[in-house]
Amino acid sequence: MSIPAGVRGVVFDVGETLVDESRAWTIQAERAGVTPFALMGLLGALIARDEDHRRVWEMLGVERPADPARIEHIDLYPDALDCLRAARHAGLVVGIAGNQPSGVETQLRGLGFDAGFVDSSAAWGAAKPSAALFAQIIQAAQLDPGEIMYVGDRVDNDILPAHQAGMRTAGHCCRCRPAAIPTTCPGGPTPHRCCGSQPAASPDRAHRPVRSGSSLRPLWGLVSVSPRY
Ligand SMILES: [Mg+2]
Numbered sequence: 376m377s378i379p380a381g382v383r384g385v386v387f388d389v390g391e392t393l394v395d396e397s398r399a400w401t402i403q404a405e406r407a408g409v410t411p412f413a414l415m416g417l418l419g420a421l422i423a424r425d426e427d428h429r430r431v432w433e434m435l436g437v438e439r440p441a442d443p444a445r446i447e448h449i450d451l452y453p454d455a456l457d458c459l460r461a462a463r464h465a466g467l468v469v470g471i472a473g474n475q476p477s478g479v480e481t482q483l484r485g486l487g488f489d490a491g492f493v494d495s496s497a498a499w500g501a502a503k504p505s506a507a508l509f510a511q512i513i514q515a516a517q518l519d520p521g522e523i524m525y526v527g528d529r530v531d532n533d534i535l536p537a538h539q540a541g542m543r544t545a546g547h548c549c550r551c552r553p554a555a556i557p558t559t560c561p562g563g564p565t566p567h568r569c570c571g572s573q574p575a576a577s578p579d580r581a582h583r584p585v586r587s588g589s590s591l592r593p594l595w596g597l598v599s600v601s602p603r604y
Contacts, residue, residue: 379524382543384468384516388503388527389475389483389495392547392594393455399444406440407432425531443476448486456487458594463489468523470494472512474502474532492516503532509540526594547594 390396397415404414417435421428432439462469468491471483475495483493492515501507513520520541527533527546534544 378465378467379543381522382467382524383522384470384518385462385524385526386470386472386512386516386542387459387490388525388529388533389471389473389479391528392473392526393452393459393471393483393488394446394450395452396450398450399446402444403440407435407437409435409437422529422531443478446479446482446486451486452594454594459488459490468516468518470512470516472499472508472515473527504536506536506540509536509542513540513542 387393400415400418401411404411407414413435414431417431418428421430421434429439459469459471469489471488471490471493473479473495475497477495477497479495480493480498483490494511494515496502496508499508499511501511503509509525512525513523516523521543524543524545525533525537526544527537530546534546537544
């Protein structure tokens with residue numbers, strides 16, 4: 376499988392790219408005393424409106440739970456570990472950086488993610504979609520922006536700001552929105568490629584064990600076939 380010309384590094388978002396956050400949000404809903412349905416419905420509405428999803432607690436009128444839910448092996452998308460291994464095998468600089476609380480770096484490395492750097496908004500003191508976070512990514516990767524591909528699930532938080540930082544982008548929107556996959560970024564020039572052949576997630580995906588050596592590698596396929604932009 377070929378790598379897009381000029382790409383020397385690939386950096387992955389965490390939530391809904393490598394990690395299925397359904398279980399974590401369910402735990403947080405229970406801690407806050409609201410139903411998972413109410414929490415996730417409002418989260419989706421905020422994201423769809425390009426608003427900060429962290430406003431969800433304020434809008435629900437509840438306190439944000441003090442501690443984030445820990446990421447467990449069962450939360451990993453089945454292709455996540457394989458994808459990073461494939462990227463490392465291909466000789467790419469591999470990084471992980473997303474809007475995550477402190478401690479996620481240790482958790483992800485403990486779950487087997489082999490990356491040159493694993494960082495978070497908490498560690499860097501900057502969050503997506505700010506240019507500061509993408510500048511940190513470029514510095515950590517020690518590559519020119521145009522040599523980095525950023526892979527994320529959100530147009531507003533991942534694709535557009537990474538593109539504005541000069542990176543190549545790969546949008547993996549079908550993890551969470553299989554029925555509503557955009558083919559172009561609304562309001563932006565960046566093509567938004569998605570692995571349209573990936574079937575919709577099964578309802579029990581979050582509770583299915585991770586399969587090592589799986590032949591289903593849509594995330595890696597997305598990275599390796601992304602067009603030049
Ligand atoms: Mg995400």
